Amino acid sequence: MTSASNPLPLAIVGAGQAGARMAAALRKQGWQERILLLGEEPETPYERPPLSKEVLAKRADPLVGRIYPPDWYAEHDVELRTGCRVAALEPSARRLTLESGETLAWDTLVLATGCRARRLALPGAELEGVLTLRTAGDALALRERLRPGARLVLIGGGFIGLEVAASACSLGCDVVVLEARPQLLERALPRRIADVLTVRHRREGVELRLGVGVAGFEGEGQVRGVRLADGTLVEADAVVVGIGGQPNVELAAAAGLACEDGIRVDGTCQAGAKVFAVGDCARFDDAWSGRPVRLESWENAELAPQAAAKAILGRPEAYGGLPWFWTDQYDLNLQLLGLKQPVEQEVLRGDPDSGSFCLFGLVENRIVTAALVDAGRERRPVKQLIEARGPVDPLALADLDTPLKQLAKGR
Template identity: 45%
Template sequence: MDTPHVIVGASLAGAKAAEALREEGFGGPIVLIGEERERPYERPPLSKGYLLGKDEREKIFVHPEGWYAEHQVNLRLGTAVTGIDPAARTVTLDGGERVAFASLLLATGASPRRLKVPGGEGPSVRYLRRVGDCERLKEDFRAGRRVAVIGAGWIGLETAAAARTAGCEVTVLEVAELPLLRVLGREVAQVFADLHRAHGVDLRFGVQVAEIREDGVLLGDGTRVPAEVVVVGVGIAPNTALAAAAGLEVDNGVRTDPHLRTSHPDVFAAGDVANAFHPLYGRPIRVEHWANALHQPKVAARSMLGRDTVYDRVPYFFTDQFDLGMEYTGYVEPGGYDRVVFRGDVAGREFLAFWLAGDRVLAGMNVNVWDVTDPIRELVRSGRPVDPAALADASVPLTELA
């Protein structure tokens, strides 16, 4: 029997890699191994449509239930990989079984960072990463309940919006001066602060959490924030333990080349765990968003089959909060821009924003304005100089600037 291609992590990235191997014409065995007992699903609905009750449960899954058997993918759920031996080309499972591989894809994702304060693992504390976490929050979010959200990043703000939509009294606690400050910068972060305040969310910035108690959160200055439910969203960390123990190069994720190949020629990585060299930026970047998990596996699969391909897509992510829908295209290091140029009605939350270094567009964001992602992507990718005045002028088509 042929040695299988093995995928560790039955996530969106893992499932799409199995799909891509079949689409690329590989007819041999594929083994897809995941710790969770649910078949592969997408994570964005867990803080958006499914959490809000807008999406049915079946919509979160990557493939219909019978897809894996129909495509002869050996899906092994509820199974943890405890070790990788790249030299022997084997993975070891939690029951001691060893599975040989022709090539291996690590799609191990990331895990929520834990809040290390007294009471941080108490009965009122919630983290959001898995479908079970989401379903518990759906039960928690009931009208009149008091919810404290620690962290004003994407997960924190999306869960705050869901809780408020459900009729909860919501307080967001953030150490920085504004939400999403590192990601968006002060100019655009203010938009999200205004949005949440307009919908009745109590935002408290520049605060430190000292303790979580049964009746709520104690801040460093002695202030008590009453809450029956405390949601912690203070970031995620890539799941690199297996890779590190196997001797693979690890640095803010599993390091890969543009082909998504790790420091071992037969081991690849994709999704949240991959810190991949990006040709457009000339260095490795790790993007913790759905689009990477969706698109990187196609490149990884081709590379696993020995085909020449690189991953060079412009990073992309999106959010939905209250009546604000947003798409962001590009990549900006914290503080790595000179200015932000706006086009449209910022106060009315129907606008575009562009982050510039000199006269070059690093990233663009469309808020409640649609069908502009392609020209924004071209503006970012081309690197051509752009007149900021024309960029701000809604009468100038973006296609003329790209």
């Protein structure tokens, strides 16, 4: 049991992954005061990565990624309120208002409001069957429609769109992916890796249409197709709009906090006096890259709360590290270290035809990015190599007979 000396709680707005981890990090680091965790979703906090993968493809429980068992919150003196939307914040009065009209006072505030799925403001966007995927409820609604033979159109060849495509394909749906750019995942992936995904999806029977614009949705009540900019109709029983996330910053912006594609925080996740922000919703001064960064990743939702907890407990440390992201499509696992940036040289390690290989991006003989295709076992040495920021021999890097562990040890 904790021994609160302050009757006013630390309030966390948003009970997703970062919100739940925030409460846990505070307790683990010795915070004795009250913690209030307010989330608008009806479920106790859960992780989202399974939603586009096993929840669709294997009909797994949408809460398979539950962060803690329901009893955990009371056991750790965390006052969790689900189905509870915060409607307004007043940082100067240290008060917030719930959608129900109830007002609550707080001593310290952490915003962990995450993202929502970006929508397309096009004719017909309100038709039934035009869906997005962010929540457990979204995954269940989509899963209902993924029957064998159902025609599913995905708008956006990003990570979520492609994971849904793979899951739907494995369930026997007819899948079409519409991507505006000439390459899948152009902002995130080097061409060679995008090509691996392109080939794999086509081999599985997904129709990938690259470089196409969408003009609107057709149907009466229920969507029946997607009208392309060139006038073609792509028939659909369901459509998933997967064009990225939009950070939930409106509460913070209305309360006068600085926002620019994310709630602006410093290098310790602090947005203002006794106000912090973590996870998908925050743009932080990143200690790794030395610039402001907003990350939509599982890893950032795990780590930023630990940094914020340190700052709240008066032991601030610079936050930021080499970003890591993964995606699973079919039986293919892709892991990315570092954010896409211009590179001077690409070094391939392993044979792409073997199905398992790494692609490194180098600047001045230093590795700045790595993509591991079915080579997750190499993640640790690769991370060490990148974090060392030292020069590597590109020939040794490409040589399968030189273990990466050995190269990393030499740092």
